[in-house]
Amino acid sequence: MEEEEEEEEEEVVIVGAGIAGLAIALALERVGVRSLVLERSHELRASGTAISIFPSGWRALQVLGVDHKLSSIYPSYNTVRSTNLETGETRELSLTGTMDRVGIGVRTVHRKVLLHALAEDLPHGTIRFSSKLVSINMEPQEDSSSNVIALHLDGGTIIKAKVLIGCDGVHSVVAQWLGLSAPVxxxxxxxxxxxxxxxxxxxxxxxxxxxxxxxxxxxxxxxxxxxxxxxxxxxxxxxxxxxxxxxxxxxxxxxxxxxxxxxxxxxxxxxxxxxxxxxxxxxLRVPRDLLFGWTHRGCATVAGDAMHPMTQDLPLGGCAALEDAVVLARHLGPALNVSPRRPPAEVEKAIAAYVKERRWRVAGLVAGSYISGWAQRGGGGVMSRMWRWVVRFVCVRVFARYVSPRIVDAINYDCGNLNTVD
Ligand SMILES: Cc1cc2nc3c(=O)[nH]c(=O)nc-3n(C[C@H](O)[C@H](O)[C@H](O)COP(=O)(O)OP(=O)(O)OC[C@H]3O[C@@H](n4cnc5c(N)ncnc54)[C@H](O)[C@@H]3O)c2cc1C
CATH class of the missing domain: 3.30.9.30 (D-Amino Acid Oxidase; Chain A, domain 2)
Incomplete structure (x- = not known):
């Protein structure tokens, strides 16, 4: 029997109810924009059980107004004791240096608790479970003035959206549709x-x-x-x-x-x-793709791992997803939230501004994480002894002196504020 097609219209559709999708829905809600979040699972799903949130992430959670729900139950820490098993040397590292502007340190939290903290502040009905996006196409609006984005869901439903934000993780359907090359x-x-x-x-x-x-x-x-x-x-x-x-x-x-x-x-x-x-x-997404690739098209873009999957040698992917939410809502809020409605060109400009603000930051994180892992291993892959010695020298001298302080900067990044509506 053929499935019957149902058609709906929505202003803003977010695909994926992970950290990025929920944080963006909440950030938009804080600036007075309603959205619909489509999630393929039948409930909030968190793989990986726990996540460490650094000051950059706490700053975003503070702006979203949910930090207190987590900071009241998870103790903070600021120190890591790192042992080199080859030399036996143990070093004590301060994770945030002296720059922790939020003053909250680092806390490791259950992923599910983080997702629920974000989701429970959303209006009832914002998240639609068991809704898997399978394909996307652009269609002209009835009056031919602009295009709408047609989202085809598993089961036959079609949702016509004015704005699409892909938060559907590393194998993102939205990123693929935008034309970003596959993560490597x-x-x-x-x-x-x-x-x-x-x-x-x-x-x-x-x-x-x-x-x-x-x-x-x-x-x-x-x-x-x-x-x-x-x-x-x-x-x-x-x-x-x-x-x-x-x-x-x-x-x-x-x-x-x-x-x-x-x-x-x-x-x-x-x-x-x-x-x-x-x-x-x-x-990981090759930084070149983040800097010069199709991270947005018209009124569609991506955030979180759909935009910037990275290795976890610097475990900042989730924090970066929270930052994305604040920055996107800061740009998109004014463009979507005025009366009479602004033309799509304003929304497109807002999305382009979001991408412009984020692309160097996240390309830096992806590259920094990869290089950091490579350096911590003293290089990698098949190398001659001579080359390995050179790499170790570079790692110890250059990395510790010039790259480490930048990592501390990255951890303490401030994504800025939102003009919230009550
Ligand atoms: C080993 C490891 C350790 C990490 N540790 C940390 C850490 O300590 N700190 C930190 O900040 N980050 C960490 N990260 C990174 C962090 O986990 C990710 O960056 C973050 O979870 C990304 O969230 P997201 O919402 O973008 O994607 P996801 O969490 O992948 O969520 C995507 C959501 O979209 C849904 N979805 C997918 N496809 C579709 C579809 N077609 N239709 C509808 N829904 C769909 C999925 O079901 C899912 O709910 C770690 C990552 C790894 C791998």
Missing amino acids: DSDRSAIRGLAEFPEGHGFRFEGKQYRSRDKRAGFVPLNDKEIYWFITHDTSSRERESTRHPRLILRHVTHFLAADFPPTFLHVVGSSDPRTVTWTHML
């Missing part, structure tokens, strides 16, 4: 999990990191009873084909990847609920 493989994977200690874990509230030539691992407490851990490593061809069952992934970490890591790390990993363990193959 970083050849790195991340395994993450949540360890549970019902009687209390007894660790200090600080990050712990271990570095070896081709791996980086660490853990950080969320609260007195839960610890978020991760390990990133070069993906082997065998791993690409292997099963992703959580118990097997855990075994792979304890018996292979981290077999020679300190017992403390293995103890944390061994205390995980296998259901919280995930394996992610890390992709």
Whole structure:
């Protein structure tokens, strides 16, 4: 039997109810613009269990008015003890330097709690679940004055939108439609999990990191009873084909990847609920595409991982998605929110201004994250001993002196304010 096509019209449609989609819906709501969020899952979905939010992200959450919901339940930390497993040297690093303008430090929070904190401030009916976008085309409006964007959903519904914001993650349908090239493989994977200690874990509230030539691992407490851990490593061809069952992934970490890591790390990993363990193959958008590619077309654009997927050597992708929300609403609000309605050209200009403001920032983060991972590993891939020595020299001298302060700047970035309406 053929599916019946239903047609609807909406002013602003956001695709994806992840961090980016929900934050954008909320930021638009704060400036008086209603939107519809389409989510393919049947509920709010968070893969990865926990996320660290740095001052740049807190600043955005503050502007969105939801920071207090999280800061009241998650303790902050500002220090990471990083151990080089090859030399045994441990260094204490301040994550935010002396520039933490928000004064909130870094907090690691449950992803689901973050999503709910954003979603519960949206008007009822903003999120439409089980609504998967499958294709997009541009159609002229009935009076031929401008185009509308026709969104075809799984199940036959067509939604005609004036503004489209793709927040549909790394394999974004919207990014593909805009003409952005597909994200590239970083050849790195991340395994993450949540360890549970019902009687209390007894660790200090600080990050712990271990570095070896081709791996980086660490853990950080969320609260007195839960610890978020991760390990990133070069993906082997065998791993690409292997099963992703959580118990097997855990075994792979304890018996292979981290077999020679300190017992403390293995103890944390061994205390995980296998259901919280995930394996992610890390992709990134080539910065050139962000700077010169099709990040917007007419009244359509992308945000979050749909725009700027990055490796997580600088774990700032989620924070950047929160910043996107504030910047987009700051530009789009005035263009959509005046009476009589401004012509589409004004909205197009607003979207172009959003992209202009974001593209250097996010291209810098994508590049910085990749280079940071590469440098932490002392270079990577197949290199001669001589070349590896040169890379190590560059890493120690140049990276520590010139790049690290920029990372501290990036963490403390201020995305600015919104002119909110009450
Ligand atoms: C290992 C790892 C660790 C990380 N750690 C951190 C960290 O500590 N701090 C930090 O700031 N960032 C971190 N990040 C990055 C962060 O997780 C992402 O940048 C962030 O989750 C991106 O959010 P998003 O909303 O753009 O995308 P997503 O979270 O991927 O959300 C996309 C949403 O769109 C929906 N969707 C997809 N396709 C469709 C469709 N066709 N139709 C309808 N809906 C659709 C999906 O179901 C999903 O709900 C980490 C990432 C990784 C991989």
